[in-house]
Amino acid sequence: MSLAAKFVMMNYKSVLKDPVEGVYVQIKSDDNVFVWDIWMEGPTQTPYEGGVFNLEMTFPQDFPDNPPKLVFKSEFWHPNVYPDGKVCISILHPPGEDEMSGELASERWIPTQSVTSILLSVMSMLCDPNMYSPANTDAMVMCRDHNKEYLEKCKMVSKKGRASLPAGIKIPHPDTDKIEHQKQIEKNKGTVLGTSMEIDMFDDMDGGEEIIYDDDEEEEN
Numbered sequence: 001m002s003l004a005a006k007f008v009m010m011n012y013k014s015v016l017k018d019p020v021e022g023v024y025v026q027i028k029s030d031d032n033v034f035v036w037d038i039w040m041e042g043p044t045q046t047p048y049e050g051g052v053f054n055l056e057m058t059f060p061q062d063f064p065d066n067p068p069k070l071v072f073k074s075e076f077w078h079p080n081v082y083p084d085g086k087v088c089i090s091i092l093h094p095p096g097e098d099e100m101s102g103e104l105a106s107e108r109w110i111p112t113q114s115v116t117s118i119l120l121s122v123m124s125m126l127c128d129p130n131m132y133s134p135a136n137t138d139a140m141v142m143c144r145d146h147n148k149e150y151l152e153k154c155k156m157v158s159k160k161g162r163a164s165l166p167a168g169i170k171i172p173h174p175d176t177d178k179i180e181h182q183k184q185i186e187k188n189k190g191t192v193l194g195t196s197m198e199i200d201m202f203d204d205m206d207g208g209e210e211i212i213y214d215d216d217e218e219e220e221n
Contacts, residue, residue: 024040081139
């Protein structure tokens with residue numbers, strides 16, 4: 001297993017052990033840990049409340065040096081989501097300052113950040129869109145100038161998204177249901193959701209051994 005894959009699996013273990021409220025995550029297929037399937041509930045008191053949306057997270061081969069990409073597979077309408085579904089927030093932008101956008105390096109991806117940080121940032125985006133740097137200009141203009149129509153469209157995509165939620169997927173609510181959270185932790189001790197990989201690999205990586213990213217090793221692999 002490559003070093004990048006190990007970092008991906010470390011993040012996966014972390015999200016399973018401590019789920020983000022309203023977010024279900026699983027590896028899409030056993031033979032590729034770099035692609036995740038995500039189902040996210042719309043936050044309460046937002047236009048997306050009641051909705052459930054499917055997203056796909058794809059990690060690069062040099063993760064965590066560079067961030068993953070996150071795309072809404074469900075139909076979505078938001079100023080910071082491109083028409084093709086790609087999410088545009090600072091934490092998903094490559095490391096370093098960007099003079100064109102004015103983003104500081106501290107606002108963008110750094111290798112010490114986590115998938116949990118990304119998911120929380122997306123939730124924050126749904127609650128409070130960035131109107132000054134839109135990825136979807138039409139959505140931004142509608143939100144700003146025609147708020148009633150904007151809310152109606154958001155409710156429409158929310159309804160569609162929830163209708164597409166596959167049977168059997170239980171979205172975690174650790175912040176509001178502690179019993180559910182504890183049950184999920186116990187379940188994850190034996191097996192990793194969505195993959196046949198054994199969780200023993202995680203235990204080995206938790207033994208205090210420091211992982212050092214070696215560019216030469218990655219090139220040889």
